[in-house]
Amino acid sequence: GCHTRHEFKPSEARKRETCGICHMGVDHAEWEFWNNSYHGKIYAMEGDQWDWDQKMNPKNYRAPTCAYCHMGEDGNHNTQNMQTVYNHMGMFQVNRGAPRYKAKRDAWIKKCQGCHSPRFAAEQLYAMDEQINISFTKWREAVGILIGLYLEGLFDPMPADLAPDWTGGHTMNLLPGGQPRFYNVSKIERLAVEMIVYQVTAVYKAAAHFSIDDVSYNAGAFPMDRQLIEIKDEASKLRRISTLEKEVGIEHVAYDFWKHGEY
Structure with a gap:
């Protein structure tokens, strides 16, 4: 899931690693492709400095992770929003x-x-x-x-x-x-x-x-x-x-x- 059952942290759901559990591999390599984009590279360089307790808002993060595009600032769980x-x-x-x-x-x-x-x-x-x-x-x-x-x-x-x-x-x-x-x-x-x-x-x-x-x-x-x-x-x-x-x-x-x- 988007956050593990013992934590239920929105901050966990906002990070790319969580989505990579399922959305990876040769037949649906969304995780790898995002990692290779400019968005992914910015995350790799700066992500450990971001405050992940803040909502997914462009004011709070310099690059979008999966949750920003597919869930939105309001935490909508319809992850096919952009489809x-x-x-x-x-x-x-x-x-x-x-x-x-x-x-x-x-x-x-x-x-x-x-x-x-x-x-x-x-x-x-x-x-x-x-x-x-x-x-x-x-x-x-x-x-x-x-x-x-x-x-x-x-x-x-x-x-x-x-x-x-x-x-x-x-x-x-x-x-x-x-x-x-x-x-x-x-x-x-x-x-x-x-x-x-x-x-x-x-x-x-x-x-x-x-x-x-x-x-x-x-x-x-x-x-x-x-x-x-x-x-x-x-x-x-x-x-x-x-x-x-x-x-x-x-x-x-x-x-x-x-x-x-x-x-």
Whole structure:
């Protein structure tokens, strides 16, 4: 929780370390991204000198921690205040700058105005929108490759050749009715799941927490570029092997080991 059960101190909830217990790791690295932002660096340099018994107000703190943006000065426990709409942790594309979300965007900008001009805040959020749009362009390209292979029956193995998923079915994990998962899938499906869960979400979360390096080099765009290359490389191999098998009259049957596992 935001404060441990034996203390219930607001001062504890205001510090970044508390949030890092859960909001960290490769699939939702908000804590790491915030640490790598200017906000995080100021905290690292000066945080031990701040009076954490004061309310989360820009007059009291030179940089915001998680609680300032997500809980506010009044201690509102709706920690999704700054979220436009729930998007499965960044795995669904949302146009956060759309007119239907204007009230949310205005509230976000108002929150930033504790320290920044509204123009500066709006420009930063617009840059976030563009970075997210680019990441989903790459994701759609990857999905298009996978769907093409699936329709041609070129996955190795195909979903029908795997052990049943938790629903008892064999639906491709990226199709409606499927369940995105890291196990009991073909290699190319696994690569795609890593791309959406790790890199696409990293672009969004790093941009939202203003970590320049993580948006690009470290966690987001550049690793995503490599992942897309890996997907294309695997797709190329699957097509070439299929062509060779047809030429020599081989009808491949998935190996039995694909049907078993601790699922």
